[in-house]
Amino acid sequence: MKDNRKVVLIGTGMVGMSMAYSLMNTGGIDELVLIDIDEEKAKGEAMDLNHGLPYSMNKMVIKAGNYNECRDADIVVICAGANQKEGQTRLELTKVNTRIIKDISLKIKYSGFQGIVIVASNPVDILSYVVYKVMGIDKSKVIGTGTLLDTARMRYLLSEYLDVSSDDIEAYILGEHGDSSFISWMNTYVGCKTLIEYVEERNLDMNDLNEIYDDVKNAAYEIIERKKATYYGIGISLNKLILSIFNDTHKILCVSAYLEHEYKHGDIFIGVPCIICKEGIKEVVQLPLNGVDQAKFDDSYEILREIKREVKKELGLNS
Ligand SMILES: NC(=O)C1=CN([C@@H]2O[C@H](COP(=O)(O)OP(=O)(O)OC[C@H]3O[C@@H](n4cnc5c(N)ncnc54)[C@H](O)[C@@H]3O)[C@@H](O)[C@H]2O)C=CC1
Numbered sequence: 001m002k003d004n005r006k007v008v009l010i011g012t013g014m015v016g017m018s019m020a021y022s023l024m025n026t027g028g029i030d031e032l033v034l035i036d037i038d039e040e041k042a043k044g045e046a047m048d049l050n051h052g053l054p055y056s057m058n059k060m061v062i063k064a065g066n067y068n069e070c071r072d073a074d075i076v077v078i079c080a081g082a083n084q085k086e087g088q089t090r091l092e093l094t095k096v097n098t099r100i101i102k103d104i105s106l107k108i109k110y111s112g113f114q115g116i117v118i119v120a121s122n123p124v125d126i127l128s129y130v131v132y133k134v135m136g137i138d139k140s141k142v143i144g145t146g147t148l149l150d151t152a153r154m155r156y157l158l159s160e161y162l163d164v165s166s167d168d169i170e171a172y173i174l175g176e177h178g179d180s181s182f183i184s185w186m187n188t189y190v191g192c193k194t195l196i197e198y199v200e201e202r203n204l205d206m207n208d209l210n211e212i213y214d215d216v217k218n219a220a221y222e223i224i225e226r227k228k229a230t231y232y233g234i235g236i237s238l239n240k241l242i243l244s245i246f247n248d249t250h251k252i253l254c255v256s257a258y259l260e261h262e263y264k265h266g267d268i269f270i271g272v273p274c275i276i277c278k279e280g281i282k283e284v285v286q287l288p289l290n291g292v293d294q295a296k297f298d299d300s301y302e303i304l305r306e307i308k309r310e311v312k313k314e315l316g317l318n319s
């Protein structure tokens, strides 16, 4: 990676701008270019952010631009497209957003872009696949945010329930970023103890934990019902992922990654823990899954595979 850390954001809506605002506050990048189909919106957003720079600790170039800006960018983040309306599932956005993301992927590709693409638009697992296929780039260079946000939600809620810092909670939400995601309890840790041991020692009720997981799964629906969209949580999750790449942290994050024959499944993007490095995804970490977890993973995989089949037809992809 070169000295000037450049990010291009495509889609300057609530999610994209929450990420931009988060990056402006943490710093860690040198240049942020904003692209939107609504060019005036992108320009207005750049103006607004720039006016905050004199009071920010971090200096960076922020501007509106076009797809030529992708050519020398390190990371392109896709947050464009429709979001869920009240009661709508993420998968119901497939048709409308596949068209949008296909078009955007072609524009990124023809710019000569050589870097890493991060996808946040929903349904994120399916759209990551669209980007991967349409752009024809290495699997390690396409990262969907997957269950990164769900995992943060879980860590937050568990930390509140157990009264332990979220830094000391290791949790992995796997599968689709959507209704078929699940938590692997046997792979959840509080400090150096498994959560199951921790709960038994304190006579806590496993039903409480299952309720907490239901709250995680329903969080987007609850927030959308109250305020129409979710954005701060994913904004800071994107920040974490971007800085993990630039800083070559080798941190393990739950993201949507392309699986070939890992986990016995293949040709799909799905939420799994991955080691993140400056090249993108260094490795998918294989978690031991018990029978219950494996069945849930298989279900999630089947749901995504069915939708992927439809999407491939729509894109005219046979392989
Ligand atoms: N992965 C995750 O955890 C999360 C994903 N999302 C998803 O992020 C996406 C964006 O959500 P919001 O920001 O709330 O929506 P929004 O409606 O606020 O913003 C979408 C932006 O995309 C732009 N856009 C539409 N078509 C475009 C195109 N062809 N090229 C460039 N820009 C285009 C629009 O002009 C708009 O500025 C949705 O798909 C939503 O479901 C939202 C929250 C969490």
Ligand SMILES: CC(=O)C(=O)O
Residues within 6 Å of the ligand: 084, 090, 122, 149, 219, 220, 230
């Ligand atoms: C909207 C969405 O995907 C989320 O908040 O999880």
